[in-house]
Amino acid sequence: MPIRLDLSPKALLKKFLNNQLRVYSVFYLCGIGAFIYLTCPFVHHRTYLSENALSPGLVSSDISMSEQTRQLNILLRQTFKNNKENIQDILCKLLRDNGIEAYKQRFSYNLSENSSLNVYGIVRAPRTASTEAILLVAQLYVHTQDKKQLKPNILGLSQTLTMVFALRRKPYMSKDIIVLFSSEQELGAKAWLKSYYHAYDEDSLIKADSLPAHAGSIQAGLSLEFPSDKFYSIDLRFNGLNGQLANLDLINTLIQLCDKQSIPVTFNYVYVDLSTNEDAINYLLKSAKTLLLNLLTLSTGVSDGLHGQFLHYRVEMVTLFGSLNKQHTYQHSPITIRAIENVLEGYIRSINNLLERFHQSFFFYYLINRRNFVSISAYIIPLGIICAPLLLRALVLYMTKFFQNDDRIIKTLGRKMKFPISYEFMLKEFLTCSVTSFVFYTIFNYFYSNQLLSIFLLIFTAIFCLNPVYYRLKAIKTVSSDIDEYNFDFYQFLLLIYGAALLACLSLLNHSLAFLCSLYLLPLYALAGISKFTREFFFVKYVTRFCFVVIFNPILILFIYYLLTVTLINGWSIKNVAQFLTDMRQFFTYYRHFFHIWTYDVVCLGLLPLWLALYRSTYWKWRPISSVEKQEQQQQQPPQVLFPNKEQQQTIEDEGLHLDEIEENVNK
């Protein structure tokens, strides 16, 4: 059923055309509203286990090695206290004493001399020939809950060790278990992964030894972070790099196991009590908080745990963090070692039963709480509503401006043209914007001192904000002679299409980032559109330019992006400007390269050129259509005005002469 404009009354259409800005604003606000509406229980789906093979692991448990875990705890605590340097050797020896092959991997990073050691061991499964593997990761040191300091991950290490010792003797294992004790936080894991997959050529910032032993394709994994021996709830972290998420089945398995052991599971430390009727407003607020935090984490592209690195290599993984928050009012005692042991055992046995790699259930979702989620079919709608004005406006511009029934139709080479478009000028304009942003993008990564960086930032802010003025002064004549309102609208039309395409692509890769980008881009288009009224309303010019430069400044956006990222990784840690600049420099030069976070690239190569193009277009000095028409009427020679080139004019006239002949030919 084709969409037909003539179905709607003419008056309604006219009304819409007159109130476009209002309609688009309504769309924008509705989109935001719809996103907030996702927190309401009507949109949620309840989670379920889609993969049947996962369920046997949930039934019973037969490993009980709490005593050994406790002994290992004592041993490891002493080791961390007395000889920190030898911790890798001791872990290696522990694994080998229990008949598990263990290896060390040396790696260095950041072009520095000092190197660190990863330790890993492989428990070979008796049932198969090392074709598949499960990964258990425990970092040597982990961030505490407030992200202020690093603490040895004693409980995580001992839990992993005892679990491996116990499972070594189980004849049912059909996948190898790899235990990895990585040092230097995410860098160790990255180095190990690079060696495991032999992906050295990506960049040379991390240098790592090759691994002496492998264990087939890694199906899934689990990372354990327990900074303190006592913990009252488990914070489950699943947000990966660049908006990647672990399979929902994996998370559901873990939550089901934890529920069975009555371990409260939180997301971002938010716990929702689903058993009792929680206060509706409380429930909504908690849902909104979880949703928003997930949105921000995913859009920055950084992971909230070690698992992000592994997700990048298609190893389904989440992080369990032992948090100190008491969730029930009656909860006084910490979670027992036995409980967490059962969770681990059930998890490994579930994965062990898996016949295929995780492929069922959801890869695109927002978790609202541990039993409810929003699927892609629901959360893509708000983004669609927000982006709809882009396409609507493009269509309106196309239909009203380029399909008017006016007499100014000129026939050139079989194509209908209503007005001349100076493509060259537009191309130049857009290329200027792209090149400027690309230069900014590349230079930004090469600063080794704060002064240089701040000077650079100042210079580029100035370039960004002042370049239209310079441009206008220099080429004022070409601008005013060539450009009319049609050209301005056509340029707007192209930019709208470009923006819509950008957001559509982004929404498929990283929905959260696309959502935030659309929130940023839509007002820019509105402001550029409003700037058309600068003739009628004097102050509009200044208001739009002020908004462009002050509120929507892309450098400000970069600062906000960095602040958000750092806060999510390390907590709020800004003390003074110098330190802030140093950290920022390091972040942009090293950190994002290590982990292939491309949010910065999207901001610099996607948003920045668009901002620049739209900002510059507000300075265009085009002639309004009415004046053009008057001119034409006076001169009575519209082609001359539209085609200053004489040759072109000649061809048009020729065509006009031979038009009858051509028609006859066609008829024949």
Add this chain to the structure above:
Amino acid sequence: MLKRISDTCFEVSAHLAVDDLWKSFVHELGGLLCASLNFVDTSTSSSSPKYSFRPQSTVTSQSQEFNNSNLRYAVLPREIVCTENLTPWKKFLPCNTMKGLSSLLVNSPKLYDINYHSLRMDFRQICADSNCLSSRLELSLGLGVVVDTFAKPGQNEWSLRSIFGQNMNGACPLSDITNVYIDLELSKLYHMTLSPLADYTIESNGRTLVVYDVNNMKQTSHGTFSLSCKHDRPSTDYWLLAENNKENNTLPYLYVHRYTTGYGARNGGIKTQIYNTPDTTTTLLYFEQIPWYFRVFLHTLKIIMENGTNIKPDRLSYIPGKDRERPYQIEMFITIPADVPSVEISFEYEMTFLKWNEFPPDPNHGFYIPAAVISTILPKLDKQQPILRQLQSFSLNESLLLSSNTESFSSSLFVRIYSESLLVNLPTPDFSMPFNVICLGCTAVALAFGGFHNLTTKQFSYVEKKEKKNFRQYLQLLWAKFLAFKQYLNAKTNRNALRQDLHRQHQHVE
């Protein structure tokens, strides 16, 4: 353990092609061993190695030249050897599981609790006498088992009963030899004490072998033979020793580690590391058969020694695969210099998109790349394992176990090592909801496209409404149309008449 490997050499007969023979052989063998060997496709998963496999029987030694096109090699890496294969395998034995060594295999679930096991079956023709004028058939069956006796903490003893769940039920009366050999090489480290004393020992190159002759009724009490051993716990020094001193006794002479490289669903690679411990130059033969859906690039083939220098293979035979027809086949001779501890062979491949009906029922499980085969002749060394040597003897003049003379130990040893088989995920479509996504998606796109196409290509304008006609007007219109048609016909006939008149006039004038 996982691999089902069969290599067979055929004599070319006049009526049947090799492929047909191979197909029927594979099917029969599959039926005999209760294995799904019938899944071995004659063309896509079989190959004819040029050098790696040669007949070790009298069949082709009679004909002068060996033709590798009569040889077939196939692997089924997806299947795991299990009880269903063990049961038919056991039935080949003369006493089944009633008597002899095979009586240990009665409790087969217990057998599958161990860490590693493999089944082997060789069937060949050998010489009946030293002149090789007549021949006879030899069927050799082998079961390899690896048991980790250190698995349980605090346990430092093992017995036949603890491993197999059963003691040996005497010797099979049909057998000539029923011997149990124990290599005491590890006794230097762990101080093993065996519980019944051995019948005799064999000393060879400083290595001690203990032999129990079960046929000799001295060892059996009430017709059963039991064996137990006590030993020390291994210390971690052992691991450190193994790590620091590569020439340690415990390491094998030649071992292989193979793994996939790369991630994602487009490109990948295979790396094979061959570790060579003896201080002599080793020449080895590397063979790899890769399914057609991994497109191997030969230009990426690299052989790198540990010191970083590239070496070239002495001889390379490469048969590129064809989609859905033939696997890739790489075969090469490599010489490892004496002082190089390891060599790394690597090459890259590209993954193909399979057709939707070519995927197995579990597409997300992944696709196997069969094991590489490394064949070499180990040089004569002092520290060789006599048992291995004896079992691997491919002498045509004598059967394997019947020759217990220690002199055959001194000959050089041919070994064939199978590496790890690999599991790789090909790009897989989401099979769970093709109709939802494809059908609905396409419909939505088509609907939207129609509308947008109309909007952007057509010009819309308001048309005045036509007045409704009543029946009478309709009739009038019809009448008018009829009249018009009549007139048209008249005009046409008149014109024809006119034309004829003109024509006539013309003729008349002429």
